[in-house]
Amino acid sequence: MLRPRRAPHFWVSQDRPASVFLRKGAIAVTHPAASGPDSYRGLGGAPGGRIGHRSCWPVRSLLGKPGGLPSPFAPEWDCVDLVRVSRTGRSQSTRLLLASCPPHSPARQQAVCATAALSGEPAAPSFSRMLRYRAGSNKLRNSSSPLGESGYAIDKDQGKTGGVKGYLTKRRLYVVGCITLLCFSFGFVCNHTCFLEDLLQVKLPRMIYTKPQILKPSRSDVLTMTPWFAPIVWEGTYNSEILNEQFRRRNVTVGLTVFAIKKYVVFLKKFLETAEMYFMVGHRVNYYIFTDRPEEVPKVALKEGRNVVVLQVQNYPRWQEISMRRMELISNFSQQRFINEVSYLVCVDVDMRFNDQVGVEILSNLFGTLHPGFYAAERQSFTYERRPASQAYVPSDEGDFYYAGGFFGGTVMEVYMLTKKCHEAMMVDKANGIEAIWHDESHLNKYFVYYKPTKILSPEYLWDDNMGRPEILKKRRFLALPKNHAAIRNK
Ligand SMILES: CC(=O)N[C@H]1[C@@H](OP(=O)(O)OP(=O)(O)OC[C@H]2O[C@@H](n3ccc(=O)[nH]c3=O)[C@H](O)[C@@H]2O)O[C@H](CO)[C@H](O)[C@@H]1O
Ligand SMILES: [Mn+2]
Structure with a gap:
């Protein structure tokens, strides 16, 4: 029994549907019944032998040349219908005999389907759209081959002229394309290598500071680490010089989002002026000011690397809704804009002033701040939403902290x-006619129960002097401004 050394591959080209590309070692011949004005003649070689040193060979049309050598390999050959589409788009089918494509095999089925598809389609321009088939089995058909004695033998030389020309031109283009691509990749790799070399040239300046003491924790009066290993940031627990150096190397840009809708624009001046003094000093900052009154945004002198971006948005009649819609706007703008402009976002109230350093020590994947009214409270005192009907519901036996x-x-x-999650939850509540007790804050707290922050800011970062000045509070970095609710809300 004749067997090719390996299962042959063949491709039916959509570019030039008269062509079938054969892999080295494959055998092909046209069926004599196909003789018409155009008959096809295969190109191949000895069974199991080489048909050329290239991996693909086109089968070439031999106009008006019936005959040829009868094939000694006929009984083992199988067939596939091949369609030739002429320049005018007319198609004509012929039967191409191939080795190793047994009847009823999946490969045979594929070939039949593909040729059917070909006949319905005019010549397609793309080389890459060649249909590729693999005859997966070596089980060969025996005896009653339609080829019989009058099969056309395969003439090696035919492959080197005519149709081969076009094929080689495309092939050349393909090779040129690959070389260009390689050059680009080389440039890319080079760039990156240079970048890596730059990194290797990082200087190691002396770093002189007090050594951390394992047996003398810097703060023993407060919790500085959660049970899920998120640091809680208190004065004395970190060294800003080390942190600034780390973040400077990364050239991080921080986005600070703040909403000043309706009368709340009056808070912007103090907010921005104090931020310039204390917020992320020495780092790149974008202030994203959401407002319905862009003309009332004050001009504040900014240090280098810091920008104000005014984003005009609509207002809502109720202050609660304004506060809650911040979630929707932040999520939309994150997706459309912030993701391209900054690494971190810090989202704060506007009725506040900075009073001390708020720097890169706060930055982490996800951070929240302990509410000044509840940092020492027990779970049951937390003002989580307690109605199960709300999406912000937190059961009484869950939760770690109450966040602002x-x-x-x-x-x-x-x-x-x-x-996004908080906004969606608020929309569900709205549809159900329920509003969480502390609006967006309730939803934020619910989220943090299940997606724990990777860093937690102590109440130093959000203090209200109405809470007094407890001993543990070494700094008051960001302070609530007293405001006349009746005069400012819903105005
Ligand atoms: C310090 C703190 O933790 N504050 C939270 C607390 O409220 P507050 O009592 O601090 O709420 P608020 O009056 O400051 O409103 C929240 C924020 O919404 C914006 N705003 C509100 C009304 C308006 O007319 N125009 C306007 O721009 C503004 O940025 C304001 O800072 O609870 C609110 C929900 O009840 C929010 O969760 C606040 O973040
Ligand atoms: Mn506020």
């Missing part, structure tokens, strides 16, 4: 996920 709605952040991706 007025200061959270993280990477743009994390903030996007948080704000």
Whole structure:
């Protein structure tokens, strides 16, 4: 029994449907019944032998040349219908005999389907759209081959002229394309190598500071680490010089989102002026000011690397809705804009002023801030939403801390996920005619029960002097401004 050394591959070209490309070692011949004005003649070689040193060979049309050598291999050959589409788009089919494509085999089925598809389609221009088939089995058909004695033998030389020309031109184009691509990749790799070399040239300046003491924790009066290993940031627990150096190397840009809708624009001046003094000093900052009154945004002198971006948005009649819609707007803008402009987002209330350093020590994948009114409270005192009907519901035996709605952040991706989730939950509540007790803050707290922050800011980062000045509070970095609710809300 004759067997090719390996299962042959063949391709039916859509570019030039008169062509079948054969892999080295494959055998092909046209069926004599196909003799018409155009008959086809295969190109191949000895069974199991080479048909050329290239992996693909086109079968070439031999106009008006019936005959040829009878094939000694006929009984083992199988067939596939091949369609030739002429330049005018007319198709004509012929039967091409191939080795190793047994009847009823999946490969045979594929070939039949493909040729059917070909006949319905005019010549397609793309080389890459060649249909590729693999005859997966070596089980060969015996005896009653339609080829009989009058099969056309395969003439090697035919492959080197005519149709081969076009094929080689495309092939050349293909090779040129590959070389160009390789050159580009080389440039890319080179660039990256240079970038890596730059990194290797990082200087190691002396770093002189007090050594950390394992047996003398810097703070023993407060919790500095959660049970899920998120640091809680208190004065004395970190060294800003080390952190600034780390973040400077990364050339991080921080986005600070703040909403000043309706009368709340009056808070912007103090907010921005104090931010320039204390917020992320020495780092790149974009202030994203959401407002319905862009003309009332004050001009504040900014240090280098810091920008104000005014984003005009609509207002809502109720202050609660304004506060809650921040989630929707932050998530939308994160997706459309912030993701391209900053690494981290810090989202805060506007009725505040910075009073001390708020720097890169706050940055982490996802961070929240302990509410000044509840940092020492027990679970049952937390003002979580307790009605199961609300999406913000937190059962009485869950939760770690009570977080403030007025200061959270993280990477743009994390903030996007948080704000999107909270907004969606608020929309469900709205449809069910329920509003969480502390609005967006309730939803934020619910989220943090199940997606734990990777860093937590102590109440130093959101303090209200109405709470007094407890001993543990070494700094008051961001302070709530007293405001006349009746005069400012819903105005
Ligand atoms: C410090 C803190 O944790 N504050 C939270 C607390 O409310 P507050 O009592 O601090 O709420 P608020 O009056 O400051 O409103 C929240 C924020 O919404 C914006 N705003 C509101 C009304 C308006 O007319 N125009 C306007 O721009 C503004 O940025 C304001 O800072 O609870 C709210 C939900 O009840 C929010 O979760 C706040 O973040
Ligand atoms: Mn506020």
